[in-house]
Amino acid sequence: MSSITDPEYLPVMESFYTIQGEGFYSGTPAYFIRLGGCDVGCVWCDVKDSWDASQFDWFSIEEITKRAKDSGANVVVVTGGEPLMYDLSLLTESLKKEGLQTNIETSGAYPLTGNWDWICFSPKKFKSPLKDFYKSSHELKVIAYNKSDFKWAIEHGNQMNTNSQLFLQPEWSKEKEMTPLIVDFVKENPKWKISLQTHKYMDIP
Numbered sequence: 001m002s003s004i005t006d007p008e009y010l011p012v013m014e015s016f017y018t019i020q021g022e023g024f025y026s027g028t029p030a031y032f033i034r035l036g037g038c039d040v041g042c043v044w045c046d047v048k049d050s051w052d053a054s055q056f057d058w059f060s061i062e063e064i065t066k067r068a069k070d071s072g073a074n075v076v077v078v079t080g081g082e083p084l085m086y087d088l089s090l091l092t093e094s095l096k097k098e099g100l101q102t103n104i105e106t107s108g109a110y111p112l113t114g115n116w117d118w119i120c121f122s123p124k125k126f127k128s129p130l131k132d133f134y135k136s137s138h139e140l141k142v143i144a145y146n147k148s149d150f151k152w153a154i155e156h157g158n159q160m161n162t163n164s165q166l167f168l169q170p171e172w173s174k175e176k177e178m179t180p181l182i183v184d185f186v187k188e189n190p191k192w193k194i195s196l197q198t199h200k201y202m203d204i205p
């Protein structure tokens with residue numbers, strides 16, 4: 001199967017039980033569901049293989065939930081691609097029925113669907129996010145690829161709820177160059193924290 005419009009099915013690129021490497025839940029065991037499909041077009045994207053959803057098999061929400069439950073994880077992270085290209089209401093309903101915590105990572109470029117315990121909003125310059133995400137998200141994660149991204153981060157951070165978590169994360173290929181700048185930035189702007197892609201240092205998915 002290469003494309004189905006039935007909301008009971010979603011294109012899954014991969015799913016696996018690992019450790020969340022980045023952001024607020026860094027270090028937490030989590031079952032990842034990576035949905036296929038993204039049109040945001042980040043030049044530095046490290047999962048470009050996810051962009052074309054037509055190459056992935058579509059799985060029923062029942063099957064996706066069963067695999068998540070059977071993994072033994074308490075927390076499920078739905079990511080992509082851009083997972084909100086799909087209506088995720090049925091998926092979160094199903095995961096929650098099994099007592100699983102629902103976390104999502106999104107660029108905010110598509111309307112929010114689903115019932116989420118944690119929303120990590122990672123806006124991108126390449127496709128503007130929708131305004132609702134500044135209020136509804138628990139975490140803002142800005143990827144720092146060059147120096148202009150610090151000003152951009154502040155502009156977005158200022159629009160978030162006061163109790164949300166603010167993270168700056170070096171883009172992996174620029175990690176050596178950007179991390180010292182991020183260290184200086186968070187010392188000067190202590191509302192912000194550093195997020196590192198610790199799963200890459202641990203060499204786990």
Ligand code: SF4
Pocket residue numbers: 038039040041042044045046047048050080081082107124
């Ligand atoms: Fe890649 Fe994510 Fe950007 Fe899509 S939003 S292009 S998956 S980094």
